[in-house]
Each structure stands twice: as structure tokens, then as C-alpha cells.
Amino acid sequence: MSRAFDMELFLAGVLTGSHSTRQRHVRQAKIIQAEIAKRWQRETPWAWQQKHMIWFLKERLARRSNATRYYYLLTLRLLARRLEKSWV
Template identity: 70%
Template sequence: MTTPFDMELFLVGVLAGSHATRQRHLRQAKAIQSAIAERWQRDTPWSWQRKHLAWFLNHHLSRRSAATYYYYLLTVQLITRRLARSWVFNR
């Protein structure tokens, strides 16, 4: 039996801001992780590619408001920073 990936431990080095902001980023990162794991069976961010995060932003959030997209984009940028990648996503 494998242990589930701890997203909080993964993001702890790049999370900043108030408690509410950190909790929002963690909640959104877990939602991103869940959607990517369901679609591509990639459980950890270390196995993700740019296309996985782009898919989440473009297709999974397609019916959401611009504000929701923006907040998820901030979380995706944190994940990208933690992975030490130079991926850029359009607004």
C-alpha cells in the first residue's frame, strides 16, 4: 500500500501570505492534483508536464469565472516555482 502524496509538504517552501491564502492554495493544489490524477493517472507533481497544467487551466476551468481562473493560475505558478520549471501560462 502506498501513502498518498502530501501536497502541503510539497508546497511548504513556496507558500507565503496569510493563513487563508495558504489554505486556498493548498485546497486548489489538491483539486489540481485530483483532476490530473483522474485524467492521466499522474499522482505527483514530479511526474507532471506542462501540458497537464495547461489542460487543467484551459479545459477543467473553462466554465469558471475569470476570478476563479486567476486564483488557480496563481496556484499553478506556485507549483511551477516549486518544480523549478520555467513554464509560462497565458491568462
């Protein structure tokens, strides 16, 4: 049986800022991961495509405030930077 994916370890190289900011990014990345895994059956960020992140922003955050969407966008940018993708 494989171990669960460690999002905190995955983002460790690109996380900067205060402890609370890093924790927020990790928490939001875990939420993004869970939603994409539930909808698309893609368990790790290495399997994600740009359409998965766009889907999350448009569909899952549609009824959230502008501030919430902005903070999730920052987390998605960190994920894209870690994956070395030019999705932003």
C-alpha cells in the first residue's frame, strides 16, 4: 500500500513568508488536492493539468468572496511554480 501524498513536503521548496502564511498555503493546497482528486481522480499534483486548476477556480470557488479566491489563486501559483509549469 502506498503512503499518502505529503503536500507540505511537496511545497517546502517554494513556501516563504510567516508561519501562518505557510500553514494557510498548505491547508489550501490540501483542499485543492482533495477536490481535484474527488472530481478528476488525480491524486498528486504531478498528474494535474491546467484545466484542473481552472476548474477549481471557476467551479469550486464560484460563490466565495473575492478575498478567498485571491488567496487560493496565490496557492495555485505556488503549486504551478513548484511543478515548473507556466500556467499562471
